[in-house]
Amino acid sequence: MYSYKDLQELVNKQINNENFVKEPRQLYEPIKYILSLGGKRIRPVFVLMACNLFSDDIDKAINAALALEIFHNFTLLHDDIMDNSSLRRNKPTVHTKWNSNVAILSGDAMSIIAYQFITKTNSNNFFEVLDVFNTTALQVCEGQQYDMNFEDKKPVSEANYLKMIELKTAVLIAASLKIGALIGGASHKDAQFLYLFGINLGLAFQIQDDFLDVYGDTKVFGKKIGNDIITNKKTYLLIKAVELAKSADYKELYNQFFTKNCPSEKKIKSVISIYNRLGIKKIAQNKIVEYFNLAFTYLDKVSVNSERKQELSSFIKTTLINRVK
Amino acid sequence: MYSYKDLQELVNKQINNENFVKEPRQLYEPIKYILSLGGKRIRPVFVLMACNLFSDDIDKAINAALALEIFHNFTLLHDDIMDNSSLRRNKPTVHTKWNSNVAILSGDAMSIIAYQFITKTNSNNFFEVLDVFNTTALQVCEGQQYDMNFEDKKPVSEANYLKMIELKTAVLIAASLKIGALIGGASHKDAQFLYLFGINLGLAFQIQDDFLDVYGDTKVFGKKIGNDIITNKKTYLLIKAVELAKSADYKELYNQFFTKNCPSEKKIKSVISIYNRLGIKKIAQNKIVEYFNLAFTYLDKVSVNSERKQELSSFIKTTLINRVK
Numbered sequence: 001m002y003s004y005k006d007l008q009e010l011v012n013k014q015i016n017n018e019n020f021v022k023e024p025r026q027l028y029e030p031i032k033y034i035l036s037l038g039g040k041r042i043r044p045v046f047v048l049m050a051c052n053l054f055s056d057d058i059d060k061a062i063n064a065a066l067a068l069e070i071f072h073n074f075t076l077l078h079d080d081i082m083d084n085s086s087l088r089r090n091k092p093t094v095h096t097k098w099n100s101n102v103a104i105l106s107g108d109a110m111s112i113i114a115y116q117f118i119t120k121t122n123s124n125n126f127f128e129v130l131d132v133f134n135t136t137a138l139q140v141c142e143g144q145q146y147d148m149n150f151e152d153k154k155p156v157s158e159a160n161y162l163k164m165i166e167l168k169t170a171v172l173i174a175a176s177l178k179i180g181a182l183i184g185g186a187s188h189k190d191a192q193f194l195y196l197f198g199i200n201l202g203l204a205f206q207i208q209d210d211f212l213d214v215y216g217d218t219k220v221f222g223k224k225i226g227n228d229i230i231t232n233k234k235t236y237l238l239i240k241a242v243e244l245a246k247s248a249d250y251k252e253l254y255n256q257f258f259t260k261n262c263p264s265e266k267k268i269k270s271v272i273s274i275y276n277r278l279g280i281k282k283i284a285q286n287k288i289v290e291y292f293n294l295a296f297t298y299l300d301k302v303s304v305n306s307e308r309k310q311e312l313s314s315f316i317k318t319t320l321i322n323r324v325k
Numbered sequence: 326m327y328s329y330k331d332l333q334e335l336v337n338k339q340i341n342n343e344n345f346v347k348e349p350r351q352l353y354e355p356i357k358y359i360l361s362l363g364g365k366r367i368r369p370v371f372v373l374m375a376c377n378l379f380s381d382d383i384d385k386a387i388n389a390a391l392a393l394e395i396f397h398n399f400t401l402l403h404d405d406i407m408d409n410s411s412l413r414r415n416k417p418t419v420h421t422k423w424n425s426n427v428a429i430l431s432g433d434a435m436s437i438i439a440y441q442f443i444t445k446t447n448s449n450n451f452f453e454v455l456d457v458f459n460t461t462a463l464q465v466c467e468g469q470q471y472d473m474n475f476e477d478k479k480p481v482s483e484a485n486y487l488k489m490i491e492l493k494t495a496v497l498i499a500a501s502l503k504i505g506a507l508i509g510g511a512s513h514k515d516a517q518f519l520y521l522f523g524i525n526l527g528l529a530f531q532i533q534d535d536f537l538d539v540y541g542d543t544k545v546f547g548k549k550i551g552n553d554i555i556t557n558k559k560t561y562l563l564i565k566a567v568e569l570a571k572s573a574d575y576k577e578l579y580n581q582f583f584t585k586n587c588p589s590e591k592k593i594k595s596v597i598s599i600y601n602r603l604g605i606k607k608i609a610q611n612k613i614v615e616y617f618n619l620a621f622t623y624l625d626k627v628s629v630n631s632e633r634k635q636e637l638s639s640f641i642k643t644t645l646i647n648r649v650k
């Protein structure tokens with residue numbers, strides 16, 4: 001069995017070996033740039049790990065793995081324009097380094113290149129793989145639209161928030177696992193269990209992201225605390241706080257989030273103290289653990305012996321559950 | 326054999342019957358909007374006509390036909406943002422009617438929906454169809470990039486201009502014909518002849534567009550004369566004029582196109598009089614006829630009897646060659 005680290009290295013090697021830069025260079029250079037910014041490569045590694053559950057030959061899943069990573073980076077490129085983000089992994093975003101037109105067109109090219117990679121998948125259930133890819137790709141756009149809809153000043157319900165992060169984040173993680181499983185020769189049932197494992201994992205990951213923005217250890221994660229608060233992002237923490245807050249706290253939250261021009265440091269302090277008063281830390285931790293446990297009930301159902309699942313589950317335990325304690 | 330008009334109606338009916346508007350509506354409404362603006366539906370009709378050359382059953386090509394039309398409209402949506410165009414077919418462009426973020430994301434969704442339609446193509450040479458689609462889609466992005474590169478102030482060579490319009494316009498027309506032919510059961514040789522027919526036709530169409538902007542009959546085409554001149558667009562006419570102009574004319578052209586702030590009406594008049602002095606009208610007409618004739622040498626080679634080619638060739642004669650006389 002391959003470890004997460006092995007597979008991450010394999011993915012990075014494949015990305016480095018691909019000749020993404022052709023003519024016209026203005027179109028292709030941003031593609032090489034964003035793909036070289038790194039990241040955890042969760043989606044392509046999950047494709048390969050899911051394949052590896054059912055098969056020792058993971059080479060047959062490498063093109064699909066790259067397709068998922070390229071598609072994910074395409075969405076980052078366009079999301080960064082829409083969200084007006086100037087930094088991605090501490091480097092300038094493509095529309096900042098070049099301009100918006102470059103980011104639009106290079107993103108378009110990346111989505112097509114993702115399709116070229118998925119098309120190279122040599123598998124007798126290719127149509128099923130392609131269907132999962134198509135459906136998921138469209139859902140990710142829907143998720144981004146819901147996220148943009150949240151930018152107006154109205155509060156958002158927990159159900160709508162969970163639906164948004166399921167579409168924007170969880171389905172692509174779930175699809176990575178399902179596609180890898182299908183290429184590895186899994187039964188439909190097992191592929192679907194891995195999909196549901198991925199959905200719940202994706203939800204846990206996203207709520208963890210929200211959690212770490214407030215309760216993360218800056219020394220460990222290298223990110224400043226409170227960025228989501230400054231940018232008025234609708235997070236799981238905020239949504240629960242708005243739901244639970246009464247009178248003075250509600251008014252204060254509403255003023256901080258739904259009116260503008262609050263000074264940053266004061267705002268972070270004020271919001272976090274409301275979260276603390278309302279016990280939001282524990283509520284978020286419980287929700288992450290709930291999704292984490294639910295995810296594992298699906299992994300348990302996958303009909304391969306638990307030794308083969310070892311790498312996948314230990315990676316998740318390390319990156320997920322240990323970080324929110 | 327189906328006529329152009331029959332097939333255009335069929336395409337419009339299919340587009341109207343598709344339920345493009347789902348939730349979230351903000352994502353899907355612009356898709357319905359741009360697809361309902363109409364147009365000649367050249368690409369989907371060419372898919373069906375090319376299929377019809379080899380088969381009486383054109384239903385099997387309808388999903389591919391829609392895929393090509395949806396993909397084409399996706400590129401229009403994003404091109405309009407990049408080119409800062411406020412009107413498309415005399416209606417507000419999507420980024421004008423909504424905003425740029427909507428146009429980016431709805432465009433992304435359209436490109437995926439195009440893939441969903443091409444995936445529904447039930448054909449034993451599906452992989453070949455998908456390969457043609459992938460390759461062409463990426464080439465269209467390359468063409469748009471070259472076109473954007475032309476926006477700076479340097480003059481452009483004829484060869485580079487022709488390469489740009491081949492990528493931006495001709496390959497998608499060629500791919501429509503090739504994909505239709507493949508689905509209809511054409512041999513590789515015939516499919517490739519139709520591809521080359523399409524390339525030369527696409528080049529002729531684009532140069533015709535350039536030509537009609539200056540020498541078109543406003544009463545017939547409903548478009549104002551000289552829009553390309555006002556917007557400093559690099560056209561075949563301009564490129565030939567820059568190539569042929571000497572001393573005073575060259576200086577005048579250079580000043581008009583490569584410096585800014587020239588009053589519109591004066592500029593149009595001045596540029597057209599240079600075109601007239603240099604005989605650009607005849608040069609452009611000859612080039613259109615040259616590509617038109619070259620296109621037909623490839624159609625002639627396609628091994629079906631000439632009766633079956635009748636609809637395709639008469640449509641092209643009407644829309645192309647008769648308009649530039």
